Amino acid sequence: MPKYLTIDVGGTNIKYAVMTEEAEILEKGEYPTPRTNLDDFLASLKELYEKYRGQVEAVAMSAPGRIDATTSYFYTSGALGYISGINLGDKVKSFIDVPFSVENDAKAAALAELWKGSMRGVSTGSVIVIGTGIGGAVIVDGKLHRGATFAAGEYSCLPMHLDRPYDGTNWAKQNGVYGLLGIYAEKIGEDKAALDGRILFSRANAGEKEAIEAIEEFCRGLVIGIWSLQVVLDCEKIAIGGGISKQPLLMEILNRELDEDIARIKDRVPFSRPEVVLCQFGNDANMIGALYHYLYELNA
Template identity: 40%
Template sequence: MEYLVIDVGGTAIKYACMNENAEFLERGEIPTPMDSLDSYLAALGTIIHRYDHNVEGIAMCVPGIIDSVQGVCITGGNLRYVKDLPLATLLEERYGLRVSLENDARCAALAELWRGSLKNCADGVVIVLGSAVGGALVKNGSIHKGSHFSAGEISFIEKDGDISDICNSVGYQNGVLSLYRLVEQQTGIPVAELDGIRIFEMANRGDAGVLEAIDRFAKSLARVIYNIQAIYDPEVFAVGGAISQQNLFIESLIRNVDSIYNRLPFTAPRAKVVPCRFRNASNLVGALYHHLATADPSCCRLETNG
């Protein structure tokens, strides 16, 4: 059987036709509309119409606080026009297919629990670096959602300064756009002319300014990981998003996390950091898992050592 899997991000809507073994049969992406709900639904419709006669259902992962049982977007992250939207029901009625809905970072965590770097892990944390910072908590081998469906919303954490200023949040300071701003400061290249490919091409050529920017970016995220480790004490942190495909960044992050512990005047459990096995595809794989598991919980069980 084949399924349409859709991952809505702050920049692009990624989609894939996948089978029940999480094999990608076809994939692509289109820009995410930022202007209105009508544009958003039209963009989704463009994708769905390509596959609606060939798939068994639609598995979606989206940003924001999500009630996955009712299929409702309570919030939409950076998509300000999404609020209290019963997206799953709306799409089911429009296209006649079963639609599942879950938060994007939780889908990444499900992928890693199912077949990735958190397999057999009882307690863990997934951090997805995109336009903002997605997060998911794994407790006793299951996703911990919290009393308001917002457990793991790392972007909301306040760092330094006035809490009313979004610029002081983890979402602003540790999303990949922050890396672009740091590269601009170091090199003078305007943010508008930067993307991840150019940044890491320059880094791999040994550009000192870009390497310094990546180190500063990793150092800031390392402090977030240290603080979460102190509070939650997971076995492992799995880091995803497109930037997780860059070994240079993962190495810098691990080095900066280790540096914190090496400077401590006391002994504390050390955070273990690994990349998501599925890297930038974790959201899609996890959305498929969620779709399959909510239809038939016996079809794909998660195993833990806890």
């Protein structure tokens, strides 16, 4: 049975799993992402690969950044700036002796959902991954659309104001996790640094008024962003991923806000309300999509 080493490079941790060609996870783990320099990052990959040398057919990675998934070149690399301007495939050849591939993390998540998850059979749609920023992916004609420069779906940079030059006030600042925590911190007069998503949702699930109001305000921002995507893409379905998407209360409030807003504006706009669902694969999505990219896009 062929086995594959899949790796998901995150800003905090690097997750990895050994999978079959049907994405069955045989073994998985994680370790802290080196934040220092490229050499330390490569050394960590070498150490990981040595554990599985001779046991896997290929290494399939997902990572942040604008990436040419056909060549493994990183135009940008998100929080891990030391990979920018680097062909990672060339760098790992000296210690990885099997085929290597890499895909953008949000695009990999979308591939997983298209392959075996919530977006299976969808012709036109999008995946929105809520984290520190807002990752995304565009699906057109049932396939991942990367764009002319591999930047399609970089939703973090979506401007929130059209009445002045772009100043960095974007969707990530408003609707990334820290945007939500900022709304809540202002309502209760606490330091945002002392809060996290678990604290907020535990209080909201316990019925705290301010916590629920913060999530409602946050979701209204998500609704505006979703309408912006609808004008361009006309999605039939949108899947929401990221850690906080696992909270049933978030999806409940988001869908309620979508229903209320489309009822208010439906006679004035040409777009319709898409079905908005939860991504199926959670923390494993990026690795599953990275495997799909290697098996069925590079080697189809």
